[in-house]
Amino acid sequence: MNLQAIRALDAADPLASRREAFLLPEDMVYLNGNSLGPLTRSAQSRLIELERQWGQDLISSWNRHHWIDLPQRVGHKISRLIGASPRNVICCDSVSVNLFKLLAAALQLQPGDGRVLSLESNFPTDLYSAQGLQALLGAERCQLQLVAQNELEAALRTGPAVLLLTQVDFRDCRKLDIAQLTALAHGAGTLVIWDLSHSVGVLPLSLDQWRVDFAVGCGYKYLNGGPGAPAFLYVAERHQQSSSNALSGWMGHREPFAFTPQWQAGAGIDRFLSGTPAVLSMSCLDAALDAFADIEPRQLWDKSMQLSQLFLDLLAHSVDLEQLQLSSPGDPLDRGGHLAFAHPQAFGLCQALATAGVQCDFRSPDLLRIGFSPLFLRFEDIWQAARRLQAIVATGEHLLPQHQIRAKVT
C-alpha cells in the first residue's frame, strides 16, 4: 500500500477532524494513548481557566465554577461512552481505591463463602485490591481465587460470590465477552465487577443492557484526562440503594455541609464518593471528554481496528521482522485498542522507535505495546510507524548500546 492510498484513508476518515482537538508534539507518532492520552486543546484551556478560578474566585469557585458537581458531571459524560444511565456513573479516586469500594459492596450483598474469582493474568492492581480486602476481612469473608483463562467458565459454574475481571488484558489485549460472562455469572448467582480501564474510549460498551453489576475505569488512558486523572465507577441502579460504601467520607454523605456526626449514605451513586475530589485533575478530565462529543463509541472501535489492521498489513511479509511475534489475537474483534508483540529485543526496539519519533511502550520481559487511539491518530501515522520500525530492524539500530539503558520506569 503506497502513501497515496494511505492518505486517501485519512481523507475518508469520519473522525479525521478530531485530531484538531489535540496538541500533539510535532514529529512524533504517539502510539501510547492506551497508557497516557495526550493533551487536548480543551484541557489546555481548562488549565488556564482553573488558574483564574482558583486564583481570582478562590473558595467561591465551588459554587461559581461548579467544582462541587464535578464527580457527577464527569460521570455523566463518561456514562454515554459505556452505555449507562448517567445516574449509574460517578468520577472519583483511583481505579485501585474504587475497586476496593465495589468489591466490599458486592461481598456485602452476597451471602456465602466470599469467593472472588479472577484470572491470574488480570491487571495486578485489581488483584492487589482483592488481596488487601482479603487481608482485612479474613479468608472466610473474602477469598481471591485465581484461575487460568481456560479454567474460567468451569470455575464460574461453582458460583463464587463475585467475578472480578478486566475486559481487555493490559499485556496481550485479549478482549473478554462482558455480555456472555455476565450472563453466565448471574446464572451461577455471582455478581460481576468489570475493570474497563483499557476499554473506555475505544470500545463500544452497553453496561446497562448487559446487566453488569459494578464496573470501574481509568480516566487517563483513552479518555485523555491527564496524568493520574481520577477514575470512575459504575453501580447498576438496582444495587444502589442496598449498597454500602466502606470508604464513607463527607462528599458521599446525604448532606455533606450539615456536618452531622453520623454517616448517612447519599442518594444513589453519590454515596460512593469519599473525600474532596482533586479538582485540578478532575476538571481537566471533564474538559478532555469534550473531544468525544457527538461520537458514537462504535466509530471509535471501527477506526481503531482499521488502524491496527493496517499496521499488521504493512508489517506482513517483512523478512527482517520475523522475530516480531504478535501476542494479541489476530482477529480484531477479539481484542481491544492496542497490539502487543513479543520480540527478544523488545526494549531496544521501543527505545530506538522513540529516538525515531515513534512513542510506544515496553512491558517486561519482552513485549512491545502499540496503542491505536482512534481520536487523534492518522492512517499516515501508522504508515510512518511501520516504516520506521522496519528501518530500525533492517539497520540493527535497536541493538545499539544507547538503546539498552533502562530508566526506573518504562
Added chain:
Amino acid sequence: MNLQAIRALDAADPLASRREAFLLPEDMVYLNGNSLGPLTRSAQSRLIELERQWGQDLISSWNRHHWIDLPQRVGHKISRLIGASPRNVICCDSVSVNLFKLLAAALQLQPGDGRVLSLESNFPTDLYSAQGLQALLGAERCQLQLVAQNELEAALRTGPAVLLLTQVDFRDCRKLDIAQLTALAHGAGTLVIWDLSHSVGVLPLSLDQWRVDFAVGCGYKYLNGGPGAPAFLYVAERHQQSSSNALSGWMGHREPFAFTPQWQAGAGIDRFLSGTPAVLSMSCLDAALDAFADIEPRQLWDKSMQLSQLFLDLLAHSVDLEQLQLSSPGDPLDRGGHLAFAHPQAFGLCQALATAGVQCDFRSPDLLRIGFSPLFLRFEDIWQAARRLQAIVATGEHLLPQHQIRAKVT
C-alpha cells in the same frame, strides 16, 4: 490602634515578603486560607510547566519530570512542617481515604475489643471513615465510641484500641494537646491517629518527638496546594514494617512495574500508596510548598496568633458588635489558626463581608469563621477586615435581602 501603627507591624514582620509568593485578587482580604489556600506564583508556573510536560513529553514525563517520585517528594517537604523524618510521610489520596487506611492498620496492630475512641465534635469525615470501617468489619472488630470533650481522659483510661482525634476543631478552633494525649493514650495501651488538617502549615508540630503513631493532613488548606489537593499520611517508623495497607494498589507494591500477581508491600511508608497519583493536583501542591522554604513552623504560629489577637483587639469595645460572641478559646495558645464567632445573622454577615471584599466563611447554623493564614496576610488586611465588619453591622447591611440568599455550598 491607628493605621500607622498597623503598618509598622507589617514593616517589622519577618514573614512580610512571603506575600510576594502569592497571587491574590486585588481589593480582597482573604480570610479563608484555613479552608482553601490561595494560588502561589510557584503553582501558577507549575500549571504552565505541567501543560508542557504532559503536552510535549507525554508518557516519558513519569521519568523525565519525576512524576513517579511525587508522593515521596511532597511527603518530604511536608515532613519538615510536622516535625517528622521524611521517611515517615507520604502524599496520596484524600484525608478520608487515608484515615481509613490508617485506622485499619492501627486496628490490625491492636489485639482486643476494637474500640475507636473519638470526640462527638470531631470533623465528621473522620467519624464517617471509622463508621465505614465498622460497618465493614463488624462492631466486634471496630467500634466507634464518641464522647464529649470533658469525658475524653476518663474514656481514654479504659484503654481503647485507637484514639482518633483532630488537633484543631474545625468549628471553634480549640486545640488539643497532642503530646499530652498521646502519652496518656500510650499509657493505656492505645494507639493514636491525629488528623492535622487544620494544623499543618500554621502550627508547630513534633510528631516524631511526641511519639505519635499515625497522622493524616490536608493539602489544600494552610498548605495552599489547590482545590482538592491530595492529602498526606504519617506512620511512625516503628510501625511501618508491621503495618498493612488494606487499600493495596500497584503504586504501593515493592516493584510496581514487575506486575506480579501477588501483592508485596513496598518499603517503609511507600506501602501506603494505592493507585496512580493525580499528578496535576499533586504537582501543584509540590510547587505551592516552596512558599514554606526556610520558614520555621514556629514563625507561622507566632504571626497567626498576632493576626488573630489584633483582630480581637480591634473589635473590642465595639457596641455594635455585642451580638458577636467569640466561640474560640480566648487564649491564643489554646487555639489553631482561625477564630469562630457565633452571631444570629452569621450568614448575612459572611455575605455582606464578601460584598465588601472580605472573604471569610460560614458554618451552619450561626458560625462565622475567620482564618489567619500567616504566609500572605498583612496586619493591614486585618485592620481593613475589622473596619468593614464594624461598618456592616453599624449600617445593618448584613440584614439586606441580597445577603440572605444561600447557594448550595457555603
